Structure formats: structure tokens, C-alpha cells
Amino acid sequence: MSTLAIARAARAARRSTRSRYGRTVTSVLMVIILLVFLLLLVHPGLFAHTSPLDNSDDSLAAPGGSHLFGTDQLGRDIYSRVIYGARPVLAASLGGVLLAMLAGVAIGLIGGTAPRLIRGVVMRIVDVLLALPVLLIALILIATIGAGVKSIILALGVAYTPGFARVVEASVRKLRSIEYVQAAKMFGSSGLRTAVRHLLPNLVTEVVVMVSSAVGWAVLTATTLSFLGLGVQLPNPDWGSDLAAGATSLSTAWWLSTFPGIAITVTILVANFAGDWVMTLIDPSGRRAWTRFRALGGLRTSLPEEKA
Amino acid sequence: MSFVLRRLLASIPVIIGVTIVAFLLIHLVPGDPAQAMLFGSNASPEQIDELRNQLGLTQPLWQQYFDFFGQLLHGDLGTSYVTHNSVAYELVSRTPSTLALTGTAMLVAVVIGVPLGLVAGLRPNSVVDNIARFVSFIGVAIPYFFLALLLVLVFAFHLNWLPAIDNGTSSGLILPAISLGWGYAAILTRLIRGRVIDEYRSDYVRSARGRGCSELRVLLAHVFRNSSIPAVTMIGLQFGNILTGAAVTEVIFGRAGVGSFLATSITSKNIPVVQGAIVLIGLSYILINLVVDLVVGAIDPRTQLATASA
Numbered sequence: 001m002s003t004l005a006i007a008r009a010a011r012a013a014r015r016s017t018r019s020r021y022g023r024t025v026t027s028v029l030m031v032i033i034l035l036v037f038l039l040l041l042v043h044p045g046l047f048a049h050t051s052p053l054d055n056s057d058d059s060l061a062a063p064g065g066s067h068l069f070g071t072d073q074l075g076r077d078i079y080s081r082v083i084y085g086a087r088p089v090l091a092a093s094l095g096g097v098l099l100a101m102l103a104g105v106a107i108g109l110i111g112g113t114a115p116r117l118i119r120g121v122v123m124r125i126v127d128v129l130l131a132l133p134v135l136l137i138a139l140i141l142i143a144t145i146g147a148g149v150k151s152i153i154l155a156l157g158v159a160y161t162p163g164f165a166r167v168v169e170a171s172v173r174k175l176r177s178i179e180y181v182q183a184a185k186m187f188g189s190s191g192l193r194t195a196v197r198h199l200l201p202n203l204v205t206e207v208v209v210m211v212s213s214a215v216g217w218a219v220l221t222a223t224t225l226s227f228l229g230l231g232v233q234l235p236n237p238d239w240g241s242d243l244a245a246g247a248t249s250l251s252t253a254w255w256l257s258t259f260p261g262i263a264i265t266v267t268i269l270v271a272n273f274a275g276d277w278v279m280t281l282i283d284p285s286g287r288r289a290w291t292r293f294r295a296l297g298g299l300r301t302s303l304p305e306e307k308a
Numbered sequence: 309m310s311f312v313l314r315r316l317l318a319s320i321p322v323i324i325g326v327t328i329v330a331f332l333l334i335h336l337v338p339g340d341p342a343q344a345m346l347f348g349s350n351a352s353p354e355q356i357d358e359l360r361n362q363l364g365l366t367q368p369l370w371q372q373y374f375d376f377f378g379q380l381l382h383g384d385l386g387t388s389y390v391t392h393n394s395v396a397y398e399l400v401s402r403t404p405s406t407l408a409l410t411g412t413a414m415l416v417a418v419v420i421g422v423p424l425g426l427v428a429g430l431r432p433n434s435v436v437d438n439i440a441r442f443v444s445f446i447g448v449a450i451p452y453f454f455l456a457l458l459l460v461l462v463f464a465f466h467l468n469w470l471p472a473i474d475n476g477t478s479s480g481l482i483l484p485a486i487s488l489g490w491g492y493a494a495i496l497t498r499l500i501r502g503r504v505i506d507e508y509r510s511d512y513v514r515s516a517r518g519r520g521c522s523e524l525r526v527l528l529a530h531v532f533r534n535s536s537i538p539a540v541t542m543i544g545l546q547f548g549n550i551l552t553g554a555a556v557t558e559v560i561f562g563r564a565g566v567g568s569f570l571a572t573s574i575t576s577k578n579i580p581v582v583q584g585a586i587v588l589i590g591l592s593y594i595l596i597n598l599v600v601d602l603v604v605g606a607i608d609p610r611t612q613l614a615t616a617s618a
Contacts, residue, residue: 134548135549135555
């Protein structure tokens with residue numbers, strides 16, 4: 001081995017330890033940030049000592065002093081409203097994605113394994129839903145079932161289901177022809193048993209990747225819906241509806257809308273970072289990058305094939 | 309040619325499905341359509357029954373759907389509960405405004421995203437690349453309705469350069485288009501950057517250089533051409549989201565378009581308008597994806613073969 005080659009090998013080794021160290025730091029930071037968000041969801045009182053509904057005489061106070069983010073027309077503390085407003089947003093987006101994941105995996109398994117007729121009908125319905133934009137499906141559903149956080153969860157769940165179902169169905173179809181699945185079938189394993197014991201475990205990676213990238217989009221859709229007044233009703237705090245409420249006095253009190261808006265932006269940033277982090281953990285080569293775009297919806301034929 | 313034909317045939321069941329979804333909506337929404345139409349007119353129960361007969365609501369469901377579909381083929385989307393005008397007329401008269409916003413937003417996305425992604429991909433880890441990465445990371449995360457308010461705050465209220473509310477002039481289109489297009493510019497930048505870096509490593513680039521191609525030709529005829537395929541696909545996939553994003557942006561800026569019309573119709577339960585809008589948005593989404601497939605097929609003939617074997 002020449003001196004040059006040794007030097008090159010040493011450099012590569014140093015680089016890989018540095019990147020491994022960097023990865024550990026990222027992981028620790030990511031876990032801490034996610035824990036903070038979890039605390040915001042279950043116990044917001046830890047972060048804010050005043051109630052988001054308390055009126056005070058100090059109305060429309062600018063940020064700073066005793067009110068870090070200022071106050072609104074009724075003297076309510078914006079900081080406290082931002083902290084408490086996290087719960088409906090996080091509950092709606094996480095709940096919606098969870099619902100979409102469960103329904104999507106179930107429908108995808110049916111679409112991949114059921115007899116031809118059922119499969120055809122199920123996947124045609126999925127195709128139709130994929131032809132409608134996510135926000136439109138959500139709006140239609142909320143028009144029929146009424147506004148509220150529960151409605152947003154259901155609407156997001158239905159709107160994101162087709163994306164999950166399509167990806168799961170595609171991988172199940174690929175898996176079905178693999179030898180051990182064929183062998184299981186030959187030894188008399190029933191359809192349901194094959195699906196649960198042999199297909200499901202192989203879908204975990206793909207589903208995790210989709211969930212991790214769908215959360216950021218779900219936060220955007222959930223806050224869009226509550227921005228339109230279809231989620232939490234005032235006076236209860238919520239980032240989307242607070243942003244909309246503050247928009248009317250944007251020229252005189254910029255802080256009313258700005259802080260809930262920053263909260264949404266930071267949440268989507270964290271969701272995207274966490275998604276990337278999960279991706280590098282389970283799939284360092286980045287082979288499944290396209291799955292992320294698939295989860296966003298779209299017609300099957302316009303998607304490029306994954307690189308093998 | 310057969311590729312085009314096959315794609316056209318494949319979209320027919322989807323189109324029919326979208327019309328079924330739109331049709332079913334009238335039965336899913338709580339409340340009686342006949343009562344909703346006569347709301348506030350002091351109609352007697354007999355009159356409501358008569359209208360229900362007229363609307364065909366007493367007929368079997370499949371018969372109702374065929375009537376609905378037949379009317380659709382004649383371009384008849386029913387009448388609005390509120391204005392009693394033809395829904396088709398009301399939607400079509402608002403379409404140009406929405407198309408202008410959607411188109412300008414896409415233009416913003418392409419004009420910012422493509423050059424930024426190319427330059428960033430050509431020189432990874434350079435200053436430009438780091439700026440591009442920062443801009444696209446923020447761009448992906450910031451919701452367009454929040455960006456819209458920030459832009460209004462800075463450019464309309466503080467600098468007084470542009471109108472905060474759309475006044476029908478082209479300067480009124482600038483802020484809505486930027487706030488809507490920015491996020492997609494960010495996605496495009498990330499996508500193209502990644503592809504350009506990948507393509508530059510590939511064998512065909514080396515052999516093109518070996519043949520004596522100029523760097524500019526390598527960039528434009530080889531790298532850019534191959535990097536543009538996922539970008540075109542992405543634009544097609546995101547078209548539906550841009551369209552619904554345009555709806556929300558219209559509400560913010562007070563533009564009279566299909567989106568703001570749909571939003572008020574949903575809250576006022578003006579079902580025929582919602583049905584018409586579903587059909588219109590669904591059809592345009594299918595159409596755009598058809599065009600995208602054809603464009604991608606033209607840039608990269610291999611995809612035509614891939615769909616043929618599938």
C-alpha cells in the first residue's frame with residue numbers, strides 16, 4: 001500500500017467517525033426536541049403559567065416586558081395562547097396521519113392480495129380519491145360532518161389514506177411473487193395469515209418513511225383548515241384560527257398573527273427534520289426518496305419507478 | 309400514439325369516479341336539497357314536495373346519477389341555491405382569475421426553483437448552495453397563508469409598494485403569486501439540486517466530456533434534461549395542491565375566483581356549486597397529469613415503454 005493510499009484511508013476513516021459522531025448528536029437533539037413537542041401536547045401547563053383565556057386590562061400590548069409575545073384585543077397573553085394552541089394542531093395532524101396509516105395499510109393489503117374483482121373495485125376508488133387534491137377532500141368531508149378538531153382528524157385521515165394505500169399496494173404486489181411468500185401459500189397459509197405474518201413486517205420501513213414525511217404536510221393542511229375557521233372555535237387557542245383572527249389587525253398589531261405563524265413554521269421545520277432523520281436511520285442509502293413524493297398523492301402512472 | 313391513447317383510456321374510469329363523488333355529495337350533506345333551495349321563501353310542504361319531484365329526488369339513485377351525468381355532458385352543472393344562476397356560468401366566469409393566480413404561482417416556482425437548484429447542484433457546499441438550502445428549508449416549512457400575511461405586512465403596509473388587497477391590476481397579482489409559489493420553488497430547488505449532483509456523477513456525463521462536449525452542452529443537453537423529468541412530474545403531482553392553495557390565497561387577498569367561491573359555497577351549503585367545483589378541479593387535475601405524462605414521455609421515451617409493460 002502506497003503512502004498516498006494509507007493517507008487516503010486514514011482520511012476516510014476520520015471522516016466516517018466524524019459523521020458517526022455528528023449522527024449521534026443529531027439523534028440526541030432530535031429526541032429532545034420531539035420530547036418537548038410531546039410535552040406540549042400532553043401537558044402545556046409546564047411551559048405557560050397564565051391561562052390562554054384570561055383577559056387582562058393590558059390589551060394590545062407590544063411584545064416584551066411581562067408579556068413575552070404581547071397581548072391581543074382582550075388582553076390575553078399571546079405566548080400562553082401559542083403554547084396551548086399546539087395541542088389541537090398536533091392532535092389533528094398526528095391523529096390524522098395515524099388514521100390514514102391504519103386505513104391505508106389495510107386497504108393496500110386488500111388491494112394487493114384480494115381476488116381480482118374486489119381488488120379492482122378498491123383500487124379504482126383509491127385512484128379516484130388520488131385525483132382529488134387533499135385539501136378539497138378535507139373540505140368536502142368537513143362540509144358534510146361539521147367543523148371541529150375531530151372532523152379535521154377524520155378529514156385528514158380520509159384525505160391521506162389513498163396515498164398510503166397506493167404505496168402499500170404496490171409493494172405488496174412486488175412482495176407476492178417473492179419465494180417465501182409463495183412457499184407460505186403453498187404450505188396452506190391462509191390469505192389473512194400470509195398478510196399479517198409475511199407481508200406486514202416487510203412493509204414497516206416503507207410505512208415509517210411515509211408517516212415521517214406525511215406529518216409535515218398534515219400540519220400544513222390542519223392549520224389551513226383551522227385558518228379557514230373549520231377547526232377549533234374561538235376563544236379557544238389554536239395556531240390557525242389565531243393567525244386568521246390577528247390578520248384583520250395586521251397593520252396595527254403585527255404580533256397577533258406573527259407568533260402563531262412562526263409556531264406553525266417551526267413545527268413543520270421540526271417535522272421535516274425529524275422525517276429526514278428517520279429516513280437516514282432506516283435507509284442510509286436514500287433509495288426510498290421517491291416514497292416521500294408518492295405519499296403526497298398523485299396518479300400512479302405519472303410516478304417514476306424507484307431505483308432498485 | 310398508442311401510449312397517448314392508453315393514457316387517455318386509463319383516465320376515463322377516474323373521470324367517472326370523480327363525477328360519482330360529486331353526485332353523492334348532495335345525499336351526504338345533511339338536510340334536504342329541495343328545502344335548501346326554497347330556504348326563506350315561505351314555501352308550503354306541498355311546494356317542497358313538488359320541487360323534490362322536479363329535481364328527480366324521488367327517483368332511484370342510479371337513475372338520478374345518470375340524469376346528473378347526462379346534464380354534465382351537456383355542460384349543465386345545475387343552478388346555484390343563492391343566486392339561482394347557472395353554476396357552470398358562475399364557475400367559468402371566475403376561472404380566468406384562478407388560472408392567472410395558479411399560472412403565475414407556478415411561474416414563480418419555476419423561475420426561482422430551477423436556476424437556484426441548478427447552481428446549487430453545480431457547486432455543492434458553496435455559498436450559493438448554502439443560501440439555496442437555507443431558503444428552500446424555510447420555504448418548505450413556512451405556510452403560504454402565513455407568508456402572505458408577512459409579505460402584506462412588509463410590502464403593503466411598511467414599504468407601501470404593492471396593494472394588500474387585490475384590485476384587479478397585475479400588481480395585485482404579485483404578492484398572492486409569490487406567497488403561493490414560494491413553497492413549490494423550495495421543493496423544486498431541493499429536487500433539482502439533488503438530481504444535478506447525481507447526474508454529474510453518472511457515466512454518460514463522463515463520456516459526453518470524453519467526446520469533447522463543451523461544459524455548457526453537458527449541462528444543458530444532458531444534466532438539465534435528465535434532471536427536469538422529476539421536476540416536471542413534481543409539478544404535475546403538486547398541481548392539485550397549488551390549485552387548492554390558490555383557493556385559500558384568494559380568500560386572503562379578496563380575489564374573486566373559483567377558490568373563494570368554493571369556500572363560501574361550502575360554508576353556505578350551496579351544494580350544486582361545490583359539486584361543480586369538484587368536477588372542475590378533478591378534471592383539470594387529471595388533464596394536467598395527462599399532459600405531464602406526455603411531456604415526460606417526450607423527454608424520456610423509456611417511461612413510455614415502462615407503462616406499456618405494466
